[in-house]
Amino acid sequence: MAARKQNSTYTRNEAFITECDLTYAVNKIGGRWKILILNKLENEKQRFSDLKKEFPLITERMLTLQLRALEQDGLVKRTVYAEVPPRVEYELTEMGMAFGPIFQQLSEWGGKHRSFTKSVSESV
Amino acid sequence: MAARKQNSTYTRNEAFITECDLTYAVNKIGGRWKILILNKLENEKQRFSDLKKEFPLITERMLTLQLRALEQDGLVKRTVYAEVPPRVEYELTEMGMAFGPIFQQLSEWGGKHRSFTKSVSESV
DNA sequence: TACGGTACTTACAAATTTGTAACTAATGGC
């Protein structure tokens, strides 16, 4: 998001890497807080302030950045209500919701890996 | 991998974020070239030089870093043969193989998202 | 004895991502 140097090896490599659908997909959810946000939105739509409360460690700046990126990529829909003070709601799009079952499996993998790692380190 | 400042907000936030199994899992495959490597290893084990050939843009340094991280996390098994010149083979562990079906679905998501995005931009 | 081939290391620089802190806009209610 934050203005890329179009001709760095870094950026060119990313372009190459995301030619693969798999890497492309993972890239879309690769921001630090994106998955937590998507995961939270899976249950129900949330206001900006709701998300802030849910993740006390995220700064407003980061929350905005991540939400904007998710919106840009069509994973999240942003609705602004013409009220004062402002009210803005975020909810998943269809593409965003499509991550549901995948997240479920990733979560299971994570749990398994965690307990596996723990049992290995204990047996030392 | 590259020596973390234990008390930065950055690192503390990561610790917080990866308390969630889902984020934890995605973090394990989050390095730039990790997914491509895992994906390649899914078919069969590969030598260091095979991977280098497969991904011409990766540098030896990066390839080593990513493989070491994957090994550390128990997703990849490294076997060194006592030969000269050296021969080192990399293959998936069980935890590494467990990503198979997940990668399949992510890849499908990526393809869908790509064609969806294209059709939207065309209709403008 | 110099050379080639494989699998690395190392010191350093560039690029990007994330965090900090302070500031903005709009308006209904006091």
Place this chain on the structure above:
DNA sequence: GCCATTAGTTACAAATTTGTAAGTACCGTA
């Protein structure tokens, strides 16, 4: 007019990740 509230924005600094370039070790062969 002034304040509180929500949802931001902005300039800047810190941290981390990635890339560059050059060097290491091993030993069989020429």
